[in-house]
């Protein structure tokens with residue numbers, strides 16, 4: 013790592029060892045309590061399911077009410093931009109990091125609306141990025157190599173980036189955040205996402221490659237062919253971290269670590285769009301129980317996100333045709349997760365209210 017950080021004990025083995033299935037008795041208690049609350053059984057729909065999941069993650073019913081949440085935006089550049097998969101220049105990644113720092117991006121606005129904080133992790137932006145309270149310097153390398161022509165990064169770099177994510181999760185949990193939302197910034201990252209989704213779902217590139225920030229038909233065809241070619245280099249049973257190194261991004265690897273780290277501490281994660289969904293597929297391959305600690309904040313219009321959520325078995329909390337990333341969909345969904353905890357904690361039971369059921 014070129015940030016001078018000295019890695020001591022690797023964090024990944026300990027995180028994987030600490031991840032447990034959801035707590036079945038706490039989930040059963042939450043289901044029983046939902047049935048006793050003053051409403052027809054099941055009438056709060058997905059909110060009831062969310063409250064049961066929260067109880068299972070925390071191992072208590074009612075689960076703690078999450079006052080605060082943080083969006084951890086992992087930012088990195090992608091060598092595949094040189095292959096013409098996005099209309100935007102690479103410099104936009106670093107420029108958006110400065111926009112996040114100043115509070116001017118969509119995720120800043122939407123996180124603030126929901127009472128959340130934004131932290132940006134430079135895990136691989138090409139240009140120099142200054143560190144402060146908002147932007148954390150954790151560069152593993154300055155952008156990936158072009159995945160069209162060979163591995164995006166080495167396995168060691170992918171592992172380092174996962175370690176960064178686990179470390180960030182630990183810092184955020186220690187700082188008291190009760191829910192962590194995922195965010196991403198990286199011009200070109202919908203191409204790497206499509207590769208990950210195609211590999212892990214086994215679906216053809218045409219079904220999981222989308223326009224990203226918006227490309228014309230010819231560019232979408234080129235992007236799709238490029239994804240098919242890159243995924244074709246991977247053995248079906250390839251090790252998930254090798255897959256990440258071959259066709260993923262540094263922010264994907266960071267997000268893998270973030271989810272694993274949060275799950276290992278029994279802290280819920282709200283996933284954002286296709287970039288988070290692609291990272292969660294790597295998580296699923298490494299530690300399936302960690303996926304149960306996640307909520308799908310929303311479903312983006314990118315086709316790969318539909319495919320990823322289907323395989324993850326996660327139902328999106330909102331569907332608003334967003335196609336931005338940054339953590340915007342996760343920030344919008346956080347109040348729903350919080351509301352599900354409030355229902356379990358605050359609603360009266362039929363007994364309390366003296367209403368016969």
Ligand SMILES: Cc1cc2ncn([C@H]3O[C@H](COP(=O)(O)O)[C@@H](O)[C@H]3O)c2cc1C
Nearest residue numbers: 098196197198199200201202224225336337
């Ligand atoms: C100004 C701007 C702000 C963004 N915020 C998130 N993204 C999103 O778009 C990019 C992925 O799309 P593609 O693969 O087509 O390049 C990522 O940076 C993602 O975070 C943005 C993109 C732009 C241009």
Ligand SMILES: O=C(O)c1cccnc1
Nearest residue numbers: 224285286312335336337
């Ligand atoms: O689904 C997303 O998060 C997304 C879609 C398009 C571009 N950037 C992100």
